[in-house]
Each structure stands twice: as structure tokens, then as C-alpha cells.
Amino acid sequence: EPEVTQTPSHQVTQMGQEVILRCVPISNHLYFYWYRQILGQKVEFLVSFYNNEISEKSEIFDDQFSVERPDGSNFTLKIRSTKLEDSAMYFCASSERSPLHFGNGTRLTVT
């Protein structure tokens, strides 16, 4: 069964550094998403992406976040200047429409 692949599985970075989280969505999917889960909190929506542009974003997704589909297969989330509170599990998801298929996540630790 096709699956969403995320790399790396764990990323440690220092506060103020830039990080890029990578995702390879399921190949025939057209909609792409990022969610995150801070430890002990709910999984929360960050952004949706369709037709090479952001279709919706949450209040969390401020100017330090950006998403890109640099080629036909990858979908990335960039955090420009990481803060301690960005430490979380970040999930990529993709879909034809619904349901969403999630990857295994990248655990981001900001020190």
C-alpha cells in the first residue's frame, strides 16, 4: 500500500536555526498538509497546499513557516528561525480529497 514518507524521523536543532522537514506524499495525491503535535497536546492543523499554493493556514502558521513543493515528488516545511516552542512532532499528510493519509512524523527538538 502506498504511504507518505517523512525524513528525518528526528531532528535536533539550536534555537534560531533554520530547519527543513521533508515529505514525499503518495504519488497520485493532489492535496498536501502539515500538522503538528506538541507533547501532551492535540494534533493541530498548520497548513494545506493545493495546485502549488497554500489553500488554507492556521494562526500558528506565521511568517517563520513556509511550505514548498520543489519538484514533482517532495513537499517541505521550512521553519526559518526556530524557537523552543516549535519542538513538536510534525506530520505530513496527503490526499486525493479525503481521507488524509499521514506519514510517521518528524520529531523536532529545539534546544
Add this chain to the structure above:
Amino acid sequence: GENVEQHPSTLSVQEGDSAVIKCTYSDSASNYFPWYKQELGKGPQLIIDIRSNVGEKKDQRIAVTLNKTAKHFSLHITETQPEDSAVYFCAASRNDYKLSFGAGTTVTVRA
């Protein structure tokens, strides 16, 4: 925005018994209600979903019920097996992709 409450937070059942997880939602415009199962080290995997024009849906040992008037929906797992042990999340959405998740229920099936 949408607020989804999920109960209980932990559930321990004897193998072969049933497990029931309940969720309530606040946004009467929500019309899509998926349930996800998350095993250790993996991302959420869809197990069943229901739309607001349907009151009940069943897939083998798993069933979901929806009460639109009361704004609550439930997951029922019958004849539980050790492999059902996982964290289960309910979610609600107006548009299929911007999911508001519950806090999760950790289910343990005792052999």
C-alpha cells in the same frame, strides 16, 4: 473554531470485550468525522470515517455512530484483540481536510 473533546483518555479492556470511545464537537457545521489509530512510532492511520448524512457505519469489528443533534460521535470496537492496543483519535471537520482532533484515547487490550 471547532473544539473536539474525547473520553476516556485511557481505556483498558480484556481481550474479547468491547471498547467504546466517545467524542463531542462544538461546530454544528462539521460534517466529516474520521477516526485514526496511532501505533507507537507511527503516524495516525485512518480506521473509519462517517459523514453527517449517515448515523452509523460499520466495518467488521469497528463501528462508528453519530448523533448530530447532540453533537457527539462514538467508536465501538468489538471482540478486541491485542493488536487493537494503540492510541485512537477522533476528529471533526467542515471540509474534509482541516481536521480538529480530540486529545486521544490510549487503549490497552489485556490478554
